Amino acid sequence: MHLQKLSVGSVSIQSLKDWQDTVVGRRLKAGLSPHHEHVTRMFPKQKDALEAGGSIYWVIKGMILCRNPIAGLEEVTRRDGVKACAILMQPELIPVVPTPRRAFQGWRYLKPEDAPADLDDTLGEGDELPPKLMRKLVELGAW
Numbered sequence: 001m002h003l004q005k006l007s008v009g010s011v012s013i014q015s016l017k018d019w020q021d022t023v024v025g026r027r028l029k030a031g032l033s034p035h036h037e038h039v040t041r042m043f044p045k046q047k048d049a050l051e052a053g054g055s056i057y058w059v060i061k062g063m064i065l066c067r068n069p070i071a072g073l074e075e076v077t078r079r080d081g082v083k084a085c086a087i088l089m090q091p092e093l094i095p096v097v098p099t100p101r102r103a104f105q106g107w108r109y110l111k112p113e114d115a116p117a118d119l120d121d122t123l124g125e126g127d128e129l130p131p132k133l134m135r136k137l138v139e140l141g142a143w
Helices: 013-029 047-051 133-141
Strands: 001-004 034-039 057-059 061-077 083-089 092-100 107-110
Touching: 001 061, 013 034, 013 057, 013 061, 047 061, 057 083
Parallel strands: 001 057
Antiparallel strands: 001 107, 034 083, 057 061, 061 083, 061 092
């Protein structure tokens, strides 16, 4: 089982990577594991399935563009005293076949059979296509 999540504020895979690198750096300075962390109010009920090879698929500008493998789920307490779930992820972003997604709040489950395939390393470093062009290629059936 996987999760899908909007990457609010990201305009590209690189901008998401930059943000995640900042989070990982902050965690390392605090003596924590080198994982990217996302804290969410709701604890996924399918914890075991997510921890058994799940990923978070990131929606950027209306398209699933990449994923982070999930390393674990931990119960945490936010600063306001409310219990929450910290989703720990491997810091590498894996590009996937661009897949359109409408906006939604929070996160959603994504069945393995519905998850986009990983992209081969067909694009070189720094050769990321603009999201609008990716969407148009998908709509035309060219991707």
